[in-house]
Amino acid sequence: MNHRQLYQNQDAPEEAVDTTVLRDIKKNIDILKKQFDKCSDVKFRPLMVGKNDAYIIFVDGLIDAKSIEFHALKQLLVDLPDDNLTAEYLEKNIVSVNQVVESNKLSDLVKQVLHGSSILLVDQLDKALVLDAKGGTSRSVAEPDTESVVRGPREGFTENLGVNTALVRQKIRSKELKLVSKEVGTQTNTTIAIMYMENLAPPELIEEVLSRIDRIEIDAVLESGYIEELIEDSPASFFPQIQNTERPDTVAANLLEGRVSILVNGTPFALILPVSFWQFIQSSEDYYQRFHISIFLRILRVTLLFLALLLPAFYIAITTFHQDMIPTNLLFSIAASREAIPFPVLVEAFIMEMAFEALREAGIRLPKVIGQAVSILGALVIGQAAVEAGIVSAPMVIIVSLTGIASFTVPRFNMAISIRLLRFPMMILAGVFGLFGVVIGSIILLTHLNKLRSFGVPYFHPLGPLKWSELKDVFIRVPWWDMDQRPEQFTGQNVVREEKNLKPSPKNN
Incomplete structure (x- = not known):
């Protein structure tokens, strides 16, 4: 035994x-x-x-x-x-x-x-x-709160595994869609379903996923987060290497690109693997809007992601070590606002960032109606009071507010919170070494990202290593009539997505 x-x-x-x-x-x-x-x-x-x-x-x-x-x-x-x-x-x-x-x-x-x-x-x-006459109470299918869209399907996963697999089947009505059931958790005996397209997903990927799941020996699995932590490549990394989603259309779209999805009974969050860094700044709605809108939104998200990570660090570095880079009038304005502040810029930034994070966490944990009031009114009242009391300067309140807004634009919560956490070490490096610290931190971060793998797939794919043919769906999203191939890195079997020459053309009158 x-x-x-x-x-x-x-x-x-x-x-x-x-x-x-x-x-x-x-x-x-x-x-x-x-x-x-x-x-x-x-x-x-x-x-x-x-x-x-x-x-x-x-x-x-x-x-x-x-x-x-x-x-x-x-x-x-x-x-x-x-x-x-x-x-x-x-x-x-x-x-x-x-x-x-x-x-x-x-x-x-x-x-x-x-x-x-x-x-x-x-x-x-x-x-x-x-x-087999399973029943009991269960939540009905509704729009997911974590991934709302303006245009797109309004259905989301529930806590019932059978309902969730059926929602995916409704999207992909193909005999190639396979489902492997397993049980994990010696006490909970939680049923999970591994879904993949047999004609698209690489056999070695399916074998690796099943192997990692078979190695799990734990008494309970109550949510898909248990599975995620036990099968990812680099558990010590700040960055998520497996995507989670509540949307059946997101799961279906990724299955059709050769990826694998894991659905866990008792939770509406499905796992998608392997993934790249760029998937976390993409939304399912990018593929439902016209491509001009999607291009603008993706460029905006990438820009704001860098702001969410580096804006406080840049402000700390410039105001502490590199004042000569600031225009004279703006420098006088910042100096006047900081005249009565008793703390260094780094301490001031930490106070405001921690207060903002505390308000955000309180807004999530409190009942929905109260939480919204606390998060919005709390930020306004505390920010105004802190400036009037001379604890923080007005420019710092603006910087922290812009940083918070920028972090909200990242579509995936697990990536957004990773950026929020990494903001603090970047601020420390900026407060100690100035812009040199920001550069050192960025180099360390980029090196780490280039070393990361998600089930063998480079995390920075297709930028590292560079794959020109697959850049059509990274920073921009080309029209559907030009996206004729699936990502080769995820599916090596059938890369052809559509016939060529599908570009619409006006009829000759």
Whole structure:
């Protein structure tokens, strides 16, 4: 027995793990009741099937009670022939639930009950029927709050894995879309689904993803973030190497470029891999608007991303070490505003940045209506009061506000928060070494980014290494009629996306 099997079975009674379904139903029920001891939500519903004792076992709240009543109980509570009473006969002639599976292992029955299935045990039968009638309460499909769009689909993933995979299937109606199910977490037994296009995703990528997931040995997986941290290439890096999304259209678009998606039961956030740095500054809406708008928005996002990272550092460096770079009138204005400030520029910047981050965090954690008021009014009131009290200068309030606004324009939260964190070491380098510190920090950052890999794919692809043919969808987004190939780095099998010469042309009158 390997370590994983020992860990999974250390708390389970040996008889339930190894025993097959017995013909004596009383012994079966005794074993199962020991397994579900002190589990008051697990129900054992006795009934008569023909002249034999029987039980339906289920977890209250995880099943569709009406489906069990209509498709199982009503058909079973009738006179049945004693001579043909077999599990196969019940499956094919009596029970009308959509999916019925026979099982002769009590350990499998325990697992199926905990997954929301119902179990039918009949006396004198050495097999049980697993009735797939999962139900319970679940959130309906709605627009995701984290990735809202002006133009595009309004549906987002829910916490139900079956609903999520169906949403992707609705986008890609192809037999090439494959789904591999696995269970992770020795206590939670969380179901995950690995989705990919068989004709597009590289086989070595699929094999690597499955291998990394198989190596996971943990007691619980409650959200896709658990999986993300356990399978990424460089967990110590500030930068995310796996994209998460709530949007089925985003998952479908990435699957069609040869990537792999991991969906986890119990969370609306799906994982996409491999990724490049540039994916985190792209929005799904870029592909729904006309390409002129998308080009403008992408250039704007890239510019603001650099501002979010470097603007406070540049201000600290210039006002502390390089005053000769500031125009004279502006220098006099900054000097006048800082005349009564008791702190150095670096300390002043840290005070304002920490206050801004605290307000932003408070706005997220508080109830939505209150949080919006706290984040907006708090920033205005604190900023105004700090300037009047002579704690910070007015130019610093402007710099911090512009930096905060710039960080909000990054479409992916995990990349935006990475930029926010890296802003602080850049500020320290600027406060100690001036612009030389900013340059040193930028070189270290670029070196790190060029060394990063996401499942073997260079993080700066297609800029590092340079791939001219794939720059059509990085800083700009060319028209669809010119985007005729998929990224070769992600799919080496079928790079052709569309036929050539699709550019619209006016008819000759």
